[in-house]
């Protein structure tokens with residue numbers, strides 16, 4: 001069996017998983033995919049009898065086959081250690097009749113930590129055989145940025161540059177990034193939205209002249225976004241581990257199907273669930289939950305992906321995305337590897353702003369994926385009812401998913417709602433959703449009031465932000481992002 005990755009848009013260029021991780025994105029702008037995905041299955045009975053670490057080693061062993069077992073074992077130990085506030089890493093807890101998969105127990109209080117505590121380990125192993133310095137260039141709508149900064153800060157021969165949309169992340173998300181210390185980090189706000197940042201980052205990766213100038217100094221660029229297969233693969237683990245927790249608790253019988261509801265903008269988190277299904281996890285449905293930027297929900301309903309719509313700023317900012325990168329991978333797998341089709345759909349998206357998939361392809365997608373949307377009012381109502389009726393304090397992204405899950409007709413399956421961030425990253429919106437007047441209150445006053453109102457405690461890494469100096473104040477236009485990356489490389493590596 002071949003164990004290579006290639007682009008979603010062409011099969012000509014085969015690379016190992018280490019090379020795919022180092023590159024981040026394929027040279028033709030496609031995303032790395034593997035035709036052998038799904039040929040090797042996880043042993044579900046074994047998964048149910050073991051913990052998160054062992055499952056992580058096995059998932060990564062399948063998805064990243066050119067890493068040696070001992071390399072992966074070391075990566076897993078380093079990624080999932082005492083920086084997590086629970087040894088379970090991603091515990092599953094009851095949520096009324098459903099279940100909550102808590103993904104926010106890592107150092108930056110968001111699900112991104114599961115992959116971004118791992119990616120620097122994977123990158124370091126891959127880099128050892130390559131020799132170049134690596135600058136990680138990342139676009140964020142709020143959570144990926146801080147998780148990438150935390151993961152890569154201080155990693156030898158590696159730098160990290162993060163771009164976020166000015167004024168479009170929460171106060172806490174902003175401070176998490178703006179206070180990040182480290183000689184190898186750079187943070188810059190951009191005038192625009194997340195899509196502007198992500199599109200420009202992709203243009204930077206495709207800029208051959210820039211690549212040559214950097215190569216002359218021994219520097220290569222890579223990505224910490226879910227376009228990088230090294231970001232995606234670690235996220236598969238928590239789907240299996242959640243299933244194992246439910247099986248051990250007697251909630252599901254071995255082999256019984258489970259539904260997962262995932263709040264998603266860039267489609268990475270829910271695609272990891274699809275990878276888990278391909279690796280043998282009994283998945284009934286993957287429910288895609290959108291906020292007002294409901295381009296994915298429209299697509300799964302109609303087969304037309306149309307980004308020509310107003311970009312909405314919502315109280316779930318990490319999902320404020322209209323160009324959803326990882327859908328490209330799903331199109332590849334669901335079209336049985338039709339690179340030509342994927343390339344033409346992506347060309348349509350770039351040139352016309354929309355594409356329409358063939359009916360048969362849509363039907364295949366709808367067999368696996370359900371969808372729904374929740375606007376800000378529904379999100380606030382869900383935060384309030386989940387707290388008042390179930391005693392669970394959830395963040396706005398989780399509330400979007402919970403609201404969507406509540407609206408999906410019950411089919412008798414056990415249902416798991418992915419909880420992607422700590423509510424304290426969005427203290428003022430969560431406090432307001434609970435009915436408190438937050439006018440005139442600072443973000444930290446809201447955090448304190450939320451603790452008082454609920455008897456819960458903000459993670460120390462969030463409440464401690466108030467004592468840290470702001471180190472990053474750069475703001476630039478989209479057109480200047482390439483120059484910012486180049487100057488970051490010069491500062492970090494030369």
Ligand SMILES: N[C@@H](CCOP(=O)(O)O)C(=O)O
Pocket residue numbers: 139140141142143144145224225226227265266268269318319
């Ligand atoms: N929701 C993300 C946006 C980028 O998505 P990614 O999963 O591709 O990194 C964020 O919070 O930054």
